[in-house]
Amino acid sequence: MLADLPTPCVTVDAGVLERNLRAMAAGATGRGLALRPHAKTHKCVEIARRQVELGAGGLTVATISEAEVFADGGLDDLFIAYPIWPSPQRAARLRALAGRVALRVGIDSAASAEALARAVPGLEVLVEVDSGHHRSGVGPRSAGEVAVAADQAGLRVRGVFTFPGHAYGPGRQRPAAEDEATALALAAESVSAKGLDAGVRSGGSTPTVTFSGADPLTELRPGVYVFGDAQQVELGSCGWGEVALTVASTVVSRSGPRVILDAGSKVLGADRQAWATGFGRLLGHPDARITALSEHHATVTFPDDVPVPRLGDVLRVVPNHVCATVNLADELIVVSDGEQVDRWAVAARGANT
Amino acid sequence: MLADLPTPCVTVDAGVLERNLRAMAAGATGRGLALRPHAKTHKCVEIARRQVELGAGGLTVATISEAEVFADGGLDDLFIAYPIWPSPQRAARLRALAGRVALRVGIDSAASAEALARAVPGLEVLVEVDSGHHRSGVGPRSAGEVAVAADQAGLRVRGVFTFPGHAYGPGRQRPAAEDEATALALAAESVSAKGLDAGVRSGGSTPTVTFSGADPLTELRPGVYVFGDAQQVELGSCGWGEVALTVASTVVSRSGPRVILDAGSKVLGADRQAWATGFGRLLGHPDARITALSEHHATVTFPDDVPVPRLGDVLRVVPNHVCATVNLADELIVVSDGEQVDRWAVAARGANT
Known part of the structure; x- marks a missing residue:
């Protein structure tokens, strides 16, 4: 052929894909963790639906336009794991999305929280925390401050998230997972100390997921596991x-x-x-x-x-x-x-x- | 804005693009070289048409599907600068293309020449020569042998081509252009010695083009110059x-x-x-x-x-x-x-x- x-x-081998989807779903359930796979890997409505059938509570995406595609595909619970800056155009699109799916967005500064609150009042947010990848995200101990700014601006804070991207190197998976756990625990404490909701503590990437456990994590967001790669x-x-x-x-x-x-x-x-x-x-x-x-x-x-x-x-x-x-x-x-x-x-x- | x-x-700045197109066209004409820009850079029918308006004799493309797109866009002289292996599907597509545009294709082995001749008898070909990039292409002195195999199989040999891709490094532009000239001269000699046509001696890339002169070259195929990049x-x-x-x-x-x-x-x-x-x-x-x-x-x-x-x-x-x-x-x-x-x-x- x-x-x-x-x-x-x-080409995608359907049998291997199905085994990968089932193994990750079972692994998350077995550890008492919610699974919210990152759809940026497959970008494919058929696979997203199968992830939900196998127990995923919702999907993670990286952009508003990815969210729009999956919303059109009938996926109704989406987290945009990205510190979106709401230009007028993006604000209008976010409002439209929030009107048709359960939507959650990342923030990593008071300024972006305030801009987002003006754009989409009442939007659910998670504070992004830097656990060692040094990309976006605030230091774990600053999560509470950002959460307070978000809350006062009129957003609904639901917890914290991180991406342990520094796991992408030989021998770095377990240490990065440990960094992730530490950062999420500190960040959650910082948010709770302000009297705000740190119920969602979301992490995970394909290389770290084996080493991520419930407490402090509540949710995993691996993406690449569906296909694997070199x-x-x-x-x-x-x-x-x-x-x-x-x-x-x-x-x-x-x-x-x-x-x-x-x-x-x-x-x-x-x-x-x-x-x-x-x-x-x-x-x-x-x-x-x-x-x-x-x-x-x-x-x-x-x-x-x-x-x-x-x-x-x-x-x-x-x-x-x-x-x-x-x-x-x-x-x-x-x-x-x-x-x-x-x-x-x-x-x-x-x-x- | x-x-x-x-x-x-x-985004593309129309004024800068136009200046780049004109400068390259004038530079080629000034040196008595034909210009056959590589369309893999812009992939855009509007830009291809402008290149031809400004004097390009035809376009270079990398794949059959690129050729199909530009043929649909009214470009009628196309060189696929690639050693295509004609599977049955590809053979049928090449035959269709050869029926509607002036088409030329690369070869770099007797085996591929014979396969191509079975697929599209009478197709015009250029023998690809390795001038130092060590990707596809035969050694310059072997160009004649490949040309003979192509001719005997029923293809029409029109000359030789190379891509001096080893120019992509600091200080390597001039030496790579010299390698290109040497390789094309040797290859042309090797083809002519067999009594076959080495009239087209095609080279050029954006980094080397300043250093490429007529004799031995007859044609330039730069691509990136239209936009520039970092x-x-x-x-x-x-x-x-x-x-x-x-x-x-x-x-x-x-x-x-x-x-x-x-x-x-x-x-x-x-x-x-x-x-x-x-x-x-x-x-x-x-x-x-x-x-x-x-x-x-x-x-x-x-x-x-x-x-x-x-x-x-x-x-x-x-x-x-x-x-x-x-x-x-x-x-x-x-x-x-x-x-x-x-x-x-x-x-x-x-x-x-």
Whole structure:
């Protein structure tokens, strides 16, 4: 079947996906944690619905436009885990959204809380806390101050959240999960000390989720687990058997131990962390490495003792960062037992605003 | 006007674009070289038409689907600068294309030439030569052999081409252009020695184009020059005044000398060469650096003595690699004298097959 696909194209193994969805749902339930998966990874209404069927209380998204897509798809409980700045346009869109779904938004300053309160009075918010990734979010002990500003401005504070993104490095998963727990506990204490609601303590990412426990967490927001990717494999956060998404790609050129595939950065994404062994991996060829990547060429180098694929062969590339790959595709080709069974639109592709 | 845009969004300054188009057209004409701009950068029918109006003999594209989009847009002379492997599906699409435009395709092996000849008898081809980038392409002295195989299989050999991609590094532009000239001269000699046509000797990339002269070259295929980007600025291949494309982006979070913009890798692309100073630059803030990039966050660090932008401010990000940015956008917002004057569809976005 692979040979019939118009390469490069993005395929999803339905069986592997279903196992990943079930395992995460069971893992969260088993620890008494709510699951609110981050939909920025799959951007796909079909998968979001299945996550909810399997017990997710709602979805996480990154942007207003992602929220709009999933609201259109019938998902009715959405958390925008992002410190949105409400320009007049964005304010109007947020008000419209809040009128049709249960909506929650992130804040990380008094100024953004006040602007948001003017835009959407009574909106539910979580205070974003920096647990070590040093991106957005306030220091844990400042969460109470931001919560007070939000409350006084007329927002409804429901708790705190963090993204332990510093887990993306070898050996950093457990320490980042510990940072996350510490930061959420301190932040919740800081909010409670002001007499405000810190009932939601939301964290989680695919690399840390194994190490995240209830108390202080109440909610997990992993995204990548649905598909897995080369980064997760190289971090040890998933095995090859949990990789559900691959890019089918054709060998177009060949020279010595090196082949060129037609999957480049315009289908895989150019993401490459400093610790990654290449620009992606190949399913079934664990010793091959993507040693260079252009827009339409992946240069794959094979070890000396391994037979090199032939011109025209179709190989399955595991992208480094699957969220980037999905966002470059219009659709996912759904495969089961080697046969194409469905096509799902990447409904929220490019939904950046 | 910037403040009214739904950030992040991709804007193009019409005046700067027009100057860039005219300068390259004049530069090619002045040196007696044909110009066949690479349309993978802009993916935009409006810009392709303007390139032809200004004297381009045809366009270069990277994929069959890009060729299909530009053929639909009325462009009738297309070179697919890629060693296409003609699966049955691709063969049918190539035959259809060859029936409606002047079409030329790359080959870099006897095997691919024979497969292509079975798929599209009589197709015009150029032999791809490796001039030092070590991606696809044969050694210059082997061009003749591939040309003979192509000719005997029934293709029409028209010459040779190369992409001096190893120019992408500080100080490497002139040496890469010299490699390009040497490789094309040797390859042309190798093809002519077999009694075959080496009339087209095509090279060029935005960083090398200044250093490429007629003899041995007959044709230039630069792409990025239309918009410029942070890579070209940092390589010295363009100045800030030649940057036509920027991503309008809002400050959503702020902490000390650091702000977070809402333009992440899902709008900019994650491209970052080892020598780049960050994940992109900011127009009008030459000392600021994008020190980290996530999917929806650019972390911008300002020097100590520079006033840091405020929450809600809209800044203009110059992406590292503009081809990646365009391929993530559905449309380009065309601006003239600070006002929006048009919107152009990125017609070939995602055209990877």
